[in-house]
Amino acid sequence: MPVPAPQNTAAREVYDKERAHVLAPWSAWGASDPMVITAAEGCYLTDGDDNRLLDFTSQLVNTNIGHQHPVVVKAIQDQAAELCTINPAHANGARAEAARLVAEVAPAGMNRVFFTNAGTEAVEHAIRMARRHTGRHKTLSAFRSYHGATTTSMNLTGDTRRWANDMGNTGAVHFHAPFLYRSQFYAENDKQECDRALEHLDSLIGLEGPDHFAALIIESVPGTVGIMVPPADYLRGVREICDKYGIVMICDEVMSGFGRTGEWLALDNFRSGDDDWAPDLITFAKGSNSGYVPLGGVILHDRIAASFEKIPYTGGLTYAGHPLACASVVATINLMRDEKIVENARTIGEEIIGPRLRELAEKHPSIGEVRGLGVFWAVEMVADRETREPLAPYGGSSEAMAKTFGAAKKDGLLLFMNYNRFHVVPPCIITADEANEGLDIFDRALDVADSYVRS
Ligand code: PMP
Incomplete structure (x- = not known):
């Protein structure tokens, strides 16, 4: 997902050096315009312009105990x-x-x-x-x-x-x-x-x-x-x-x-x-x-x-x-x-993420299906609920997905995006308040996706 270069001078230097000297993994996916991260703690990241982001990605779905424990x-x-x-x-x-x-x-x-x-x-x-x-x-x-x-x-x-x-x-x-x-x-x-x-x-x-x-x-x-x-x-x-x-x-x-x-x-x-x-x-x-x-x-x-x-x-x-x-x-x-972190993942999934994503699916016509367990959920985005036509093609991207992702990010939420899916995969330590905060932001961002749905 290409992101704009940071304004902050030190972060800009990191960004420019990366672009000049690092062959980015999966560069075809836009990782060659990397987001600079300067700090991370628990479920939050700080980017090069000091924006705080709630990390609903667990990075590559690995920081199960959150950052810097x-x-x-x-x-x-x-x-x-x-x-x-x-x-x-x-x-x-x-x-x-x-x-x-x-x-x-x-x-x-x-x-x-x-x-x-x-x-x-x-x-x-x-x-x-x-x-x-x-x-x-x-x-x-x-x-x-x-x-x-x-x-x-x-x-x-x-x-x-x-x-x-x-x-x-x-x-x-x-x-x-x-x-x-x-x-x-x-x-x-x-x-x-x-x-x-x-x-x-x-x-x-x-x-x-x-x-x-x-x-x-x-x-x-x-x-x-x-x-x-x-x-x-x-x-x-x-x-x-x-x-x-x-x-x-x-x-x-x-x-x-x-x-x-x-x-x-x-x-x-x-x-x-x-x-x-x-x-x-x-x-x-x-x-x-x-x-x-x-x-x-x-x-x-x-x-x-x-x-x-x-x-x-x-x-x-x-x-x-x-x-x-x-x-x-x-x-x-x-x-x-x-700290019963596995149990926490199960409870957050059963009591908050699952029920709230199902509510979002009722409300937003751009959601075709939600599915998952624990803190491992996918939201399948569609352009048309009847035909189940994906909001981005298999293996590709779309303006609708990119703009929805961007709206969430601007509002302080980092989502995991893959073709026509958003994944809700926060760290297993996430609290109920943090999960609700992220889902509120996601709810607002989904209005952007809805505007691309064929009526
Ligand atoms: N198997 C599965 C199911 C994975 O999700 C991944 C990474 N996303 C891998 C294997 C490869 O792991 P790594 O990137 O650590 O090599």
Whole structure:
């Protein structure tokens, strides 16, 4: 989203230097005109002109404990004073404890953690583990998915970010996951959508060669592609299909994990307890330490970990399990437990964000649908409610969306915008007052979107 250059001289210098020397990520999306941020605290950011913005984005949906939490900042400082970095072949206290705590939030039987430096590396390694474990090559992932921006994870990614980056014949096969509002299966309810999506997956595997698939990767609740909360039994059905064909099931919890959906992991919303299904591998990153220091990882089920005792897993990273990152994981998980931050995310979702977004959908004709859990909500914007024509095309932008985004920002609210969707994804620590403040601003900004609706 292009933003005007700051007026303040010091911020302007930062802006100009960035534009001269930094190749911006996803530059095609306008990130080459960056907003300068000079400070951040809790749920608020300060921009280069000293404007205070309520952060309904959690940055890239990672600052689950908000910005600059003093407990986590201190844990990083203390670890830096003690030991900044070591060879990952050596053990250190921060990594050992971080692994124990991460395994504790995963389903029973998932006791081992492989650390990486980001979500995409977690995905790369999870796929390699699945290939090593099965001796097979092909992979399955949803069209509406995002799994990262390195080679394999980019091939797995189904959405438009893959288009310019496709690596050709990599064995990555894509399928339609459930999305009732824009059903590919002409379904009229969740149950039909679920059954038909599972039939489609099963038949696709049959046509593509069941004995050739190493892994199926799926976001437990898809994130950037639109927060399509799956029908209650979908993931359980996917597990059954994976079992039928000996495919390793990977739940990608990079965005949805660590409190975002009001549960520690999003998959917990679709399990009835530890006797229920579990994936073979889980990828995580972002919320595990709110992104204070780069970190990601793979949680392995014991049955996969055991196979690497016979055939070793050949893969590792210089900074895997970095002490500063692991110290921040330990502090973050303990803090989330002590301050009941996951419970807060659930309550705010159930009592404020969900009900108020549904009210906004009644009031504003530009809203086609709202959906979500916890502090993980998507607002699907349409030009026409009857035809469900999106307010911006898939993979593109529109004046209506940009102006609505701009109106909210001018009023002090930073929204997450993707094509025809606004996502309401504030930090999990958000208070009721802050949530209401942001939703009031969003309500006013939606009048702008309404003016583009065809009557
Ligand atoms: N998987 C999912 C579900 C994600 O949302 C993301 C990042 N948005 C990634 C993987 C990649 O993570 P990273 O940007 O840390 O490499």
